[in-house]
Amino acid sequence: MRDLKLLGRLLPFLRKDAWAFAVALVLTPTAAGLSLLQPWLVKRAIDGHIVTGSMEGMGRLMVLYLGAVVGAWIVEAGYGLTLAWGGQRGIVRLRQALYEHLLRLPQSVLDRQPAGRLLTRITSDVDALGEAFSSGVVMILLDLLMIAGTVVAMALLDWRLTLFLLLLAPPFLAVLELLRRRLRTVFMAVRSALSAINSFLAERVDGVEVVQLYAHEEVAQRQFARLGRRFRDAATRSNVHDALTYALVDGASAMAVAAMVWFGSGGPGGLLGPLFHGSVSAGLLVAFIGYLDRLFRPLRELSGKVAVIQRGMASLAKVFELLDEPVPDPERGAPVEEVRGHLVLRDVRFAYPEGTDVIRGVDLEVRPGELVALVGATGSGKTTLTRLLDTSYGGYRGSILLDGRELASLAPRQVRRKVAGVRQDIQLFSDTLRFNVDLGNPAITLERCEAAARAVHADLVVERLGWEGVLRERGAGLSVGEGQLVTFARAMAHDPRVLILDEATASVDPVTERLIQEALGRLFEGRTVIVVAHRLSTVRNADRIVVMEAGRIVEQGTHHELMEAGGRYAALVRAGEAFLAA
Amino acid sequence: MAEAVSEGAEITVEKDRSGSGPGGLPLRGLFRTHVWPHRASLAAGAVFLALTNWLTVSIPGEIGRSVDALQRGLPVGGHALAIALMGAAIIVIRALSRILIFNPVRDMEYRFRQDFFAHLLRLPMAFWVTHRRGDIVSRAANDIGWVRVMVGYGGLQALNVSLALGLTGWKMVALSPRLTLLSVAPIAVGMAVVQWGIRRFIALFRRNQEQLGEISDHVLGSLQGMATIQGFAAEDAFTDRFRARNLDWLRTGMRMALVRSLAMPVLALSGGLAVGVLVAVGGAMVHAGTLSVGELTAFVALLMVLLPPLRSLGWLVSVAQRGRAALERLLEILQAPVPEESGATAAAATPGSGPGIMVKGLEFTYPGGAAPALEISGAVIPAGSMVGIFGRTGAGKSTLLRLLARLEEPPPGCLFVDGQDLVEIPLEAWRRRVVLVPQRPFLFSETVTFNVALTEEPDMERVRWAVGAAVLEDDLRALPEGLDTLVGERGVMLSGGQRQRVALARGLYRGGDLLLLDDVLSAVDHATETRLVETLEGLSGGPGHPTVVIASHRLSVLQRTGHVLVLDRGLLVDSGPFAEVVARPGPLRDVWLARRAGMADGGPVTGEAAS
Numbered sequence A: 001m002r003d004l005k006l007l008g009r010l011l012p013f014l015r016k017d018a019w020a021f022a023v024a025l026v027l028t029p030t031a032a033g034l035s036l037l038q039p040w041l042v043k044r045a046i047d048g049h050i051v052t053g054s055m056e057g058m059g060r061l062m063v064l065y066l067g068a069v070v071g072a073w074i075v076e077a078g079y080g081l082t083l084a085w086g087g088q089r090g091i092v093r094l095r096q097a098l099y100e101h102l103l104r105l106p107q108s109v110l111d112r113q114p115a116g117r118l119l120t121r122i123t124s125d126v127d128a129l130g131e132a133f134s135s136g137v138v139m140i141l142l143d144l145l146m147i148a149g150t151v152v153a154m155a156l157l158d159w160r161l162t163l164f165l166l167l168l169a170p171p172f173l174a175v176l177e178l179l180r181r182r183l184r185t186v187f188m189a190v191r192s193a194l195s196a197i198n199s200f201l202a203e204r205v206d207g208v209e210v211v212q213l214y215a216h217e218e219v220a221q222r223q224f225a226r227l228g229r230r231f232r233d234a235a236t237r238s239n240v241h242d243a244l245t246y247a248l249v250d251g252a253s254a255m256a257v258a259a260m261v262w263f264g265s266g267g268p269g270g271l272l273g274p275l276f277h278g279s280v281s282a283g284l285l286v287a288f289i290g291y292l293d294r295l296f297r298p299l300r301e302l303s304g305k306v307a308v309i310q311r312g313m314a315s316l317a318k319v320f321e322l323l324d325e326p327v328p329d330p331e332r333g334a335p336v337e338e339v340r341g342h343l344v345l346r347d348v349r350f351a352y353p354e355g356t357d358v359i360r361g362v363d364l365e366v367r368p369g370e371l372v373a374l375v376g377a378t379g380s381g382k383t384t385l386t387r388l389l390d391t392s393y394g395g396y397r398g399s400i401l402l403d404g405r406e407l408a409s410l411a412p413r414q415v416r417r418k419v420a421g422v423r424q425d426i427q428l429f430s431d432t433l434r435f436n437v438d439l440g441n442p443a444i445t446l447e448r449c450e451a452a453a454r455a456v457h458a459d460l461v462v463e464r465l466g467w468e469g470v471l472r473e474r475g476a477g478l479s480v481g482e483g484q485l486v487t488f489a490r491a492m493a494h495d496p497r498v499l500i501l502d503e504a505t506a507s508v509d510p511v512t513e514r515l516i517q518e519a520l521g522r523l524f525e526g527r528t529v530i531v532v533a534h535r536l537s538t539v540r541n542a543d544r545i546v547v548m549e550a551g552r553i554v555e556q557g558t559h560h561e562l563m564e565a566g567g568r569y570a571a572l573v574r575a576g577e578a579f580l581a582a
Numbered sequence B: 001m002a003e004a005v006s007e008g009a010e011i012t013v014e015k016d017r018s019g020s021g022p023g024g025l026p027l028r029g030l031f032r033t034h035v036w037p038h039r040a041s042l043a044a045g046a047v048f049l050a051l052t053n054w055l056t057v058s059i060p061g062e063i064g065r066s067v068d069a070l071q072r073g074l075p076v077g078g079h080a081l082a083i084a085l086m087g088a089a090i091i092v093i094r095a096l097s098r099i100l101i102f103n104p105v106r107d108m109e110y111r112f113r114q115d116f117f118a119h120l121l122r123l124p125m126a127f128w129v130t131h132r133r134g135d136i137v138s139r140a141a142n143d144i145g146w147v148r149v150m151v152g153y154g155g156l157q158a159l160n161v162s163l164a165l166g167l168t169g170w171k172m173v174a175l176s177p178r179l180t181l182l183s184v185a186p187i188a189v190g191m192a193v194v195q196w197g198i199r200r201f202i203a204l205f206r207r208n209q210e211q212l213g214e215i216s217d218h219v220l221g222s223l224q225g226m227a228t229i230q231g232f233a234a235e236d237a238f239t240d241r242f243r244a245r246n247l248d249w250l251r252t253g254m255r256m257a258l259v260r261s262l263a264m265p266v267l268a269l270s271g272g273l274a275v276g277v278l279v280a281v282g283g284a285m286v287h288a289g290t291l292s293v294g295e296l297t298a299f300v301a302l303l304m305v306l307l308p309p310l311r312s313l314g315w316l317v318s319v320a321q322r323g324r325a326a327l328e329r330l331l332e333i334l335q336a337p338v339p340e341e342s343g344a345t346a347a348a349a350t351p352g353s354g355p356g357i358m359v360k361g362l363e364f365t366y367p368g369g370a371a372p373a374l375e376i377s378g379a380v381i382p383a384g385s386m387v388g389i390f391g392r393t394g395a396g397k398s399t400l401l402r403l404l405a406r407l408e409e410p411p412p413g414c415l416f417v418d419g420q421d422l423v424e425i426p427l428e429a430w431r432r433r434v435v436l437v438p439q440r441p442f443l444f445s446e447t448v449t450f451n452v453a454l455t456e457e458p459d460m461e462r463v464r465w466a467v468g469a470a471v472l473e474d475d476l477r478a479l480p481e482g483l484d485t486l487v488g489e490r491g492v493m494l495s496g497g498q499r500q501r502v503a504l505a506r507g508l509y510r511g512g513d514l515l516l517l518d519d520v521l522s523a524v525d526h527a528t529e530t531r532l533v534e535t536l537e538g539l540s541g542g543p544g545h546p547t548v549v550i551a552s553h554r555l556s557v558l559q560r561t562g563h564v565l566v567l568d569r570g571l572l573v574d575s576g577p578f579a580e581v582v583a584r585p586g587p588l589r590d591v592w593l594a595r596r597a598g599m600a601d602g603g604p605v606t607g608e609a610a611s
Ligand SMILES: Nc1ncnc2c1ncn2[C@@H]1O[C@H](COP(=O)(O)OP(=O)(O)OP(=O)(O)O)[C@@H](O)[C@H]1O
Pocket: A111, A352, A353, A355, A358, A377, A378, A379, A380, A381, A382, A383, A384, A385, A424, B478, B479, B492, B493, B494, B495, B496, B497, B498, B523, B524
């Protein structure tokens, strides 16, 4: 029942190709019918012609048979094609929808989702779904139809024999069902063990440098072996169930034939003799063998198909779990057109999900065109505060006003076009240098990229790679500082009204840093700039320096004011400059 | 049909060939370590499999005899009983054969994956820069499974199919050679078509897997850079790029469907035709009196026995081909050389004290790099000293440290540790002595403790010391579970400075004779920095103590080191005690003067001050 509801949710993705499914639906019974016709025609040939010896009309029968065989092939091919058409296009739509959904997930959710797991949703799970759909659900429908049709055809040929054979079915089916249930639980274990293996492996590969540097290989191998054994043992158990199912069906088909022969001859002690006497002909037996093959073939492959379907259903559940994760519509909210860059924070508080407050009552006003520096101990909440301003995290308490309007009421995506900058962690894409700077924004011309690169003194990188040069994964192949310059150029090229620089030059040498600062002063004249920095020499010329500690602002003022006040800031500066006096 | 069988044979032949290939990772070795130990179980399974097949093909004969008996009005109870018993035996024996064959294969898979993982962990950085990691992970995740299917399912089916085909064929020929020939002819044609289909299918399958790999890489990249994508409202560009890849995948998928839908049912078609031929020709033979009705029945039943293994033969070939493709992809990695202990004859120089390092005529170019990243004619790092490296962005600081840690392989005769060529020291022994804390911290999604100790049985005393030495105590107090806090993937739950110090604590926990710290103070405030530098000063300090090398952009850090090396665009431009270097004109002096000027007037630092 729950499974059906889940399947129903696929409909919107399949609806556009409804015609393909309709065609397949029509072709299904046709294929089954043509296939079932064959043994019957063979029986007619044997009983009506071969045994009796009258070859008249045999030719017509054979032509009919030929027609049925070729027709079945054509219909089956057409059926497979239409299904694949509808199914695969549906899968592609689902995958696209998942990806677009992913792009809207709030940071707070992404923080808690291992990348490997999300990747699995969009690749393996969607794949399993396609597989389950094309070779599972639909095939099982065809199989069921085939089984029902076979039984009907058999009954038409000889209902008594069919009835006797059917009486044998319940115990057989009961055992099969039992095995299937066990298989299901075992299968869950296999699946979770496998996904544990894969995400572990992915992470160690990601950090292979650390593994090698710290001779961590053996520990990692031990952990991996434990996961591997868990998988192996679960798989072994599923194997046993699988083998039993397969063998059972195989043997049962032979036993069905035996029963048929036995009953045909009159059953136990000839008791049923009168009922069957003379009715089981050779042709009937041949036809029934053909039908039994059609009856047992789907059953034999059942365990495999059940596995495919169960994997598919599990994937379906996971996929929709992700799709059901509520995402805010980034375009919803009041429109944002011109931004002057006036920020007012009133008693702002914020906690990460399941955490205590990290921002604990911040009051701050940043006037348009002002350059404000945020400094303070590591972990004091500077990055967190900037994340609230650029709307990467929502759900703050208190009030943040952008040009007098509450930030939370504005459309986040429109805010982001105006408020952006350099993040503390360097994020690069394995795409061209150009794309890394303009992020595919058609409004950003090559000239603008070039100007941005010059402003941040990333010319050397541009010279070496060329704009169409492709960066490697996560900027491998660049020095860390060079990577940071590229992200800086990105921020410059996007030309936001409020520029947020979170440790934007932490990995850049002081000479380049100073050159960038000068350029920044020229280019961002009149813009609001918020700088987070630990190297205090870089923020000395800020209009105002704000010192944070444990989620609060403890001091603010210009460099001179704060030095005179002799508080936290002055202490920090002295710590950083002690060497100059030496 | 015959073609298909020889296809299977070809695969084994090829395996043998690559097994004896020069320098190739010995498939024979894999066989010896992974397959041979299971020989008893596998052999028993094979015997059972042969038994099942023999039983299966015996049944139609029994049916034929009972039909003839029925026709003549003789009792058939005995025949029925025989068939039923054979059926019962099949259940037991077939189940056993599958269990005895498949279970060892699971164990082989486990061992193979284990080997693969072990190999991955030892591959040099030169390998990693030329391979996409997402692709490697997908090989481990998917391809090993395909190989397992090839060995297990494929092996079983190969045996099964050849036995079934052989036995059935033999029984059919025994019944009527002429009918056999006639009924097998359409099937042979059908098999040829299916063969062709499978070949096309596999080619498309490979392309499809690659496209899926591209999709994976795109998704992983997007996830890693999500904050940037959202932060710059660049979702549309990424969606477009994803759509293009998605549609590529669809196109290949549809072509696969076309091949599959047309070629695969050909087997059923030819099977049906074979039955038709049988009835037409066999009927005539019965009419002529050269065949009994019972024999014809048995023949049709035999054909029914023949069809399922033929169907599996189709899949068998495709499984073998996929498996082979997968194995090739895996061997490509397994054959990538791990750093050999090339002439690692030199005994590891006395561990337990900081080594002195000498650089002589070092020139290093990254694989695929146009110009050398580093060219140092000569430099010295005294034993037990604390040395700073200064240089502009991209000057080669990290490169030098990575060479010292042998993350990148230095050319021979350039780097000497206590007078011994670095490349001659066994890598493992060297790694035990050297600790590099990389510029970009990497944390595993485990607890803080695990990230510091990197073992499951940490020495808590030492963990606490390392965490204290890395000035993390205050931060840990603020974290929900202290040392047991899970830090999230790559440490997302921590602030930038916290991540960096956890990585530093890891280096301190491990300890070593040569401590290489790559800009590890870039994300901490000056107060924390001062305490950290004091810790490091406490560590080094003269003979017997570890040698410490710090790359940094901060003068305040460099000044505390005894000795600085100044790099510029890969060249060593100056070196010596900080006070001396800063007195000479050069990049370090420029920065120093600028800072002095800044301190003196407290006003904005201008460019002129630097010149
Ligand atoms: N995504 C997150 N989920 C949960 N907690 C977090 C997350 N990011 C940061 N924290 C916690 O919030 C606190 C403040 O972190 P934040 O990154 O704002 O500090 P910061 O002032 O920028 O420090 P740094 O100078 O080291 O960059 C830290 O204690 C950190 O552990």
